[in-house]
Amino acid sequence: MQSFDLVVIGAGAAGLFCAGMAGQRGQRVLVIDHAERLAEKIRISGGGRCNFTNRDVGPANFLSENPAFCRSALARYSSQDFIALVQKHGIGFHEKHKGQLFCDDSSEQIIQMLLSECEAGAVQRWQPCTVIDVHAPAEASAAVAGFRLETSRGVVQAKAVVVATGGLSIPKIGASDWGLRLAKRLGHNIIEPRAALVPLTFDAEAWAPFSSLSGLSLPVMVSTGKGKARGRFLEDLLFTHRGLSGPAILQISSFWKDGESLQIDLAPDVDLTAKLLEAKAESRRQLGNELASLFPQRLAQAWTERLGLDGSRTMPECKDRDLQNLASQLQAWQLAPSGSEGWRKAEVMRGGVDTRELNSQDMQSKRVPGLYFIGEVVDVTGWLGGYNFQWAWASAAACARSLGENVSKA
Known part of the structure; x- marks a missing residue:
């Protein structure tokens, strides 16, 4: 049985960004995704040029049953922080309308940037690979410290698990309710999902x-x-x-x-x-x-x-x-x-894991220590215009920084 500090489930924007940042902060990280192609939502976004953020981002640009929740993560990882990363990787971009930023060339550049960040953190990636079940510490055997994940490539042990999948929009590219079902099984309330930006x-x-x-x-x-x-x-x-x-x-x-x-x-x-x-x-x-x-x-x-x-x-x-x-x-x-x-044309999902059951500082579950939810699976939905990608980056950063701090203290 292989062991990792962190298993990230979902190789989309939030999952890859979290994995790369956590890996560079000393975590042994595995990313698992069931889809054959990588980060399809990034690839098709913005007409193939990826509207990767907006120059002007604030809590008022987001919808949630708990509106104040997103404030902390957005403040601690801003659009300027992500722009700096894009510039570091030499990706050209331009502003279109109301602060919306797009790649000059292709959304593939953002995907390759995220993969480079993962490589810098020695992140392992299993794809395609299905997570059959996740057993929280209380459910795992006494011999297992932390989480036990049953996957199509075998059993994995992890100190922490990040769920970065669960948005239901555009099912033809691999969207599923797996993250929502896991959250519900582990005792979390789910704000009813519905199609948004549709x-x-x-x-x-x-x-x-x-x-x-x-x-x-x-x-x-x-x-x-x-x-x-x-x-x-x-x-x-x-x-x-x-x-x-x-x-x-x-x-x-x-x-x-x-x-x-x-x-x-x-x-x-x-x-x-x-x-x-x-x-x-x-x-x-x-x-x-x-x-x-x-x-x-x-x-x-x-x-x-x-x-x-x-x-x-x-x-x-x-x-x-x-x-x-x-x-x-x-x-x-x-x-x-x-x-x-409906979901086939919706750009994002509104609703998701109830943020009143998550810590706004690090996205960790208040019900299951060591379990984190980031990105679209969380009940935080941005306006059209790069805001949802910025939530992916900000929520991932909040989670990864916390995990890195935990490693440094250990």
């Missing part, structure tokens, strides 16, 4: 007037929820055959709950009522043409048809109340999604 869908009949707008994109203000649970974003919206997507919808999907409505302003930062009434007084153009100067033409036509307005009427012929209602509909569009595109 396109939203609508009942086919209700969506029929808008299905012809598929492919159309425009900037909007979208919001949902109430009080502290309210989300509000100014981003681009994309119409699809089945519903809505684009950055605005991906962002708001993390806040949206079944049965709630979205409020969408299709003309943010514009007083549309005043603009249409002004046009009535000064313009001889047709209503359809006037709207087409403010919105994409297909959208303008769909809205006049939906409200039963004659787009060929000249502006002076339009009634004030019709223009006011049109403006109100366009700037306070209320619609209730029937669901989402």
